[in-house]
Amino acid sequence: WRKGHSSDSNPEGRRYRLAARGRLLAPRSENSNLTVDALKLHNELQLSGPVPRENAKSFVVEDNSESAKTHKSSATFLSGLTDCTNLTFSKVQRLWESNSAAHKEICAVLAAATEVIRTQGGTESETEYFGVLMTTLEAVESPESLAAVAYLLSLVLKRVPSPV
Numbered sequence: 001w002r003k004g005h006s007s008d009s010n011p012e013g014r015r016y017r018l019a020a021r022g023r024l025l026a027p028r029s030e031n032s033n034l035t036v037d038a039l040k041l042h043n044e045l046q047l048s049g050p051v052p053r054e055n056a057k058s059f060v061v062e063d064n065s066e067s068a069k070t071h072k073s074s075a076t077f078l079s080g081l082t083d084c085t086n087l088t089f090s091k092v093q094r095l096w097e098s099n100s101a102a103h104k105e106i107c108a109v110l111a112a113a114t115e116v117i118r119t120q121g122g123t124e125s126e127t128e129y130f131g132v133l134m135t136t137l138e139a140v141e142s143p144e145s146l147a148a149v150a151y152l153l154s155l156v157l158k159r160v161p162s163p164v
Helices: 015-025 036-048 087-094 101-119 126-139 143-157
Strands: 058-063 068-073
Touching (some): 087 101, 087 143, 101 143
Antiparallel strands (some): 058 068
16 A cells, blocks of 8 residues: 555445445335334333233222222232332342243342341341341252342342452
């Protein structure tokens, strides 16, 4: 290469580049499936939260005192556990819609640890979770529970102060 021309590469053989450029900048001939109605439906679904699964038991309960109807669903296996305030376990909280047995075990262990800390009057710090999970690790015997405790320990170990 001559000085200053190291960025010039294959200037004569531009056939494939020109063909790709033509496809990229050409107007679309087919109609798009994206419509205003589809966008409205998408926005409504995003604002309303998770949609109950087809196999989930869903029922309507009437409240006789105010004659209001409430929609209840068993699609959320762990709906009572969303009040875990420690951000270390946000990764677990994002995946609560999972149907795997291992994930349910992880959430059950986390719920039990949170309950133990709250009954002792704790502040749900990483150190408290570390202590509870280490105690749980010694007491648990099933492989599923051991895996769940080990996973939660791997999350909390990253944030435990080094003197601990």
